[in-house]
Amino acid sequence: MKTWTKLTLALLLSLGGLTACDKDSDEDDFETVIPETDETPTSAQIKGYVFYPALTSATTTNVEQLKVPAGFAVNKFAEGIGKPRIMAVTSAGHVYVSDRDAGTVTLLQDTNNDGVAERKQVVATIKQAHGLAVQGSKLYIVAVKELYVADINMDGTLSAPRQLLNDLPDGGQHPNRTLAFGPDGQLYLSVGSTCNSCPEPNPELATMLVANPDGSGRRIFAKGLRNTIGFGWHPQTREFWGMDHGIDWLGDDEQKEELNKITQGADYGWPYIYGEGKYNPGDRPDNMTYAEYAAKTTKPTLTYQAHSAPMAMVFYTASQFPAEYQNDAFVAMRGSWNRSKPSGYKVVRVHFENGQPVRFDDFLTGFLVNNDRSHFARLVGLAVNRDGSLLVSDDTNGVIYRVARQ
Structure with a gap:
């Protein structure tokens, strides 16, 4: 069990030249002087924290105190299944879940419609399998550098996976590839950055890629995305939305997580620009000022x-x-490890009005217990099951939760 650790870092960067002074006066622990030219040094003093709430068990008592809106209830759909990550569901009610550490894809099925999976069967073994997507009668599986496809049999088992790609970029800090099929029938692949904040030598890193269903024709769809694991298309507008992870070590309240409308050819700023045009003091763009870079993001x-x-x-x-x-939309917030008071550890709802997101609301909370000193889940995957319930995976205690109408 991990215990509380608190580490205060005072980082003073003297990095020679960037762009016009951009001081965030609203943030007490994030003060910077970032010039537009290298005639003045760049400096930043930032308080950083390491804080892991202790891990406790997903006991009946803990599960019973989970909070959802009135009229909903939570139960364990499955447990004891290793470290479940990403899920994908077929119209027949076959629930596939990846376990990156074990390198497996497991089939779960609620065979008697009681809200609990009676069937648990490993149906594929692929090293570091993570992202999953169902398209027709096929299951697509992506690891760090490899993309596979397998045929889904009538009973939910899979044919031997066939490799479509083996040259995706190296993983580094963010090896967790995810994938989905867009309304255009094309395959979209999220490739995170290798680092917290750095210029990447491989242009495919920190991007959203797009390819044909067979993996051919791969190209960069959008860039400057540090790690957009969760993404999808609005069912009515078909606009493309994704949640990007913010840069670490900029303070308790920076960088905020971003909900981006992802459009072809767009640059979302990482690692140089974040939020509403703020400058990252640790990295600066080549051959242009911050202001010039910000203008094109x-x-x-x-x-x-x-x-x-x-x-x-x-x-x-x-x-x-x-x-x-x-x-x-629903988003699983895995939870912080580098904030003085923990954030995340919940599922949130993104309200859309007239096709546009307007706010976040809590939907499933209560995984932090003991006055936020402990947790019993860090959430990863989401999927809507055949019965319309919402499935939520936790890779710390090996549980998949089910949220349903009472």
């Missing part, structure tokens, strides 16, 4: 509390939840 539509670590994102189009949930 796309700003986030909404932001969320820093270090919450957004993971999977799914739009709701099923019929079990009330009509007001239609076409809204």
